[in-house]
Amino acid sequence: MPTNSNHISRATRRRTIVLLTLICFAGAACTAAVAAGTHRAAQGQAAAGGGYNWPIKPFDQPHPVRGAFGDPRTSFNGPPTQAGLNSKGIFAYHFGVDISAPDGTAVYPIRSGIVHMRSGETVVVTSDDGDAFEYWHVVPSVREGQRVTAFETVLGRVRYGHVHLTELVHGRQVNPLAPGHLTPYVDRTTPRVDSALYLGARNGRELLPEFLRGRVQLAVAASDDTSMPVPDRWNGLPVVPARLTWRIERAKDGKVAVPEREAFDVREHLPKQAFWQTFVRGTRQNMANFAGHKMWRQPGVYLFRLDGSFDTRQLKDDIYVLVATATDTRGNTGTGRFIFTIHNKPGFFSK
Template sequence: MKAVLPLVSLSLLWATSYNWPCLPFDQPHWVNGTFCECRSGSSGDIDHFHSGIDIDLPGGNAVFSVIDGTVTSIGTPDDYGINSWVRVGRYAYVHVIPNPILSVGSSVTAYQTILGWTNSWNHIHFKDGYPGDEINPIRQDGGITPLDDPYDPWVNDLRFYLDGTQTEFPSDQIYGRVDIVSRAMDHTDDGPIGWDNGVYAIGYEILDSAGTVVRALTIPFQFDHIPSQSYVHNVYAPGSNTSVYRYIVTNHLSGNHSLDVTGWSQGTYVARVIAWDPYGHVDTLSRVFRVTESDTIPPPAPRLAGIRQVGTGFQLHWEPSPASDLAGYRLYFSYDLEEWQLYQDEVQLPAGTDSLRVESFPDDITIYLRMTARDNAPFPNESAPSEIAAYRGSPVNRILIMENLTDDHTRLHPEEIVAHLPGWNYGLQAMYTATLPTRDLNADLVIFLTGRARTGTLTPDQITLWTGHPVWVLGAKPAALVNQDSLL
C-alpha cells in the first residue's frame, strides 16, 4: 500500500543517483540494513544510528566506486580490523579490504576500478556523505538504483508507558504523561535479512471513539539525514538492538516528549501508529485505550470464610470484597509460613467468585493459604493479605476448627491447637463464619474458638449441630452455652 508522505526539500545532491557498487551494477541487490537503524556497540544495545545501508555481498567479492574521482582516505585491516574501508569523495565503502595498489590520491573510474574486496562480514556498509553528514542512500528520485521494493513495512505492536520510564501500563487504561512505543520494521527484499530492516519514517495520531482526530498526525522520525548520535536514545526504546527497532513515537528527535492526556475527557480513544518506507509504502496499527484517573488505593482485603475437606481434596470459601473496581483475587500458599507462592491470580479468580475447589491434595501435609484482592486500576493495586487458613487432609482424626471472628479476637494459629495432640495423625479444617453449611462436614473433633467476647460469638444452634461429637471450646464461653450438655 502506498501513501503520501511529507518529504524534505530536494536538492541537487539529494537527486543524485548512482548504480550499485558491486556486480551486476544495474540490478537490485539485497539490503541487509537500512539508514538510521539502531545499532549496538560499546555502550550497549542502543549505541548509535546506522550511518549507511548494508549491501549483501559475500566475502571476497569486488567492490567498485560509484563515481569517478580520487581516493580520499583508506582504513586498513591492520588499523581498523573488520571496519576497514576505502573512501572516494563523499562515498565510503566499509567492511572492505582495500586494494593494495590504491593509496590516498589514487584516481578511480566508476564501475571499473576495484576499490577492494568484502571481508568476512559479507556486506558493504555503503555511506553517502562525510562523517556526521550522511544522507539516506535509499530515496525517491535519487540515491542507489535500481532498487525493487514492492513490500510494505510492518508495525508489529503498540504499547503505553509512563513518560520517560520502562513502566508499561498493564492494561489499556492510561493517565498523565504517556510514551507510545512501537516496534516496527521494513521489508525491503527477500534476502536473508531483508524482512527485518529499520523503517524510513514513523509517527502517530489519536482519534476519539467517534473517529474524530484529536491529536493530529505527528511524524517525529524521518530519516533523510543522519541525526546527532546523541539523539539515539530519544528514538529507540529499551529492548532495541541491531535487529529489533522499538520507536518512542511520542518523543521528539532532539529530546523527550510525551502524549499528555491530563485533563482529557475520560473515555475511549484510538492510538494509531503509521510507518513508511522511502517509496511511500505504509503500514498502520491501531490500539483502543481508555483515559482514566490515577488510582493508588488498594481494595479491602478479602475475608476467609472457611476451608473444608471435600473428597480427596478441599474447598476454600471467602466473602466477596466490596470494592467497586475489583478485578479479582490472588491466592497464595505456603508449607512453612515463611515462603509464600502465588497459586492463582485474578484471571483464574475474577470478581464474583467466592470459592475454590482443589480436587486432590495429599494426606498428612499441612498447607497454609491466604488471599489478596486486586483492583482494575491502570496499575493494579493489591490489598493486604487476608488471615491465614490451614488445611490438612486425613481419613481419620479429622479436626474442625470453628472460629467466629470479632474485632477484638486474636486468632490462635491452628498448629498451636493441634500441638496439644501429640502422636495424632490428624486432618485439619476451619470455619471462620456461621454462614456456611456445616452438616456435610465430617469431623472427629470440633474445636470452637470464641474469642475474648463473653457474648454473641457462638450460638447454641452451632453447638447442637455437633451433638455426639467431641467438642472443645477455647476462649470465653458465652453464657448461653454454660448448660449445654454437648459440652460436658
C-alpha cells in the same frame, strides 16, 4: 598454364583480402571499446544527474540490502537479559546501507574521484564536487591519493558478506535508498506496526492500555522487510521503516483528538536527536551484541518513542485509538491501530 602476371594478380588479391579482414577486426574492436566507453560515460552522467548505479556487478541491477539507513546499532555491556537491555554500551544510528555480497566480490567506485584510506577496511572516494562515498568492510586494492574511475577501478573486495555504503553530500550523511540516489532500486514490501507500548513517564514501567492516567510514554514496535531476500543467516531479518507518524482518535466516532505527529524520519537524513530519544529501551539490532557476544540469527526489535511524556489529562476520560503509520522510501505504508483507555478521575472505575 598460368602466367607470371596471373600469379601476381592472385597474390595481390590475397593480400588485399587479408588487409581488409584485419581492418574489419580492428574496426569491431574499436566499436566495442567505444561502446564500453559510452556505457561507462552514460553511467557517469546518470551519477552526475543525482542517481548512481550499484558498487558491485551487475551495476545496473538491484542487490539485496541487509542493513537500512537509520537501523539501530546496539552493543550492550550487560548480558542478554532484561537487566542487560538497560545496561550501558555503544548505541548509534546506522549511517549507510549494507549491500549483501559474497566475500571476495569486487567493489567499484560509483563516482570517479580521489582515494582516502580511512582505515584498513574503509575506502573513501571524494569526487570533484566535494561529495564523497565511503566503502566499508573491504580488503583494499587502492592506495591513498590514487585517482579512481567510476565502475572501472577495483577499490577492493568484500569481506564479512557485505559492503557498507555511506553517501556524503556537503559533509552530511544521506540515505542512499532515497529516490534519485542508488538505482535501480525497487521495494514492494509493506512496513508493519506490530504493537503499542505504554510506559510510566518517570519510572519506565509498562502500563496496561486499559488504564492510563497522568503522564505516559507512548511507543510502538515497527519494522519493514528487506526489498529483496538476503542470503544465509541474514535472511528474514527486519530493517527499520523510513518514516513513522502517529495520531490519536476517539474510539466511538473516529474524531481526531491529537493531530498527526512525526516520530521518525530517515528518508533523507539521520535524526538529530540522541539515540535513546528516538528509541525506547528494549530496542536492539539484528543479531545484537551482549557482553561482547553476538546473538546469531536473532531478529532485531525496534521500539520507537512517539512521545516521552504525553499528558493524558489534555484529553477527556474516554476510550481512544492510537494510530501509527510506518512508511518506506518508496511510499509503501502499513498502519497499526491500538485501543487504550484514559481514566484520570479518582479510583479505578467511573460510576
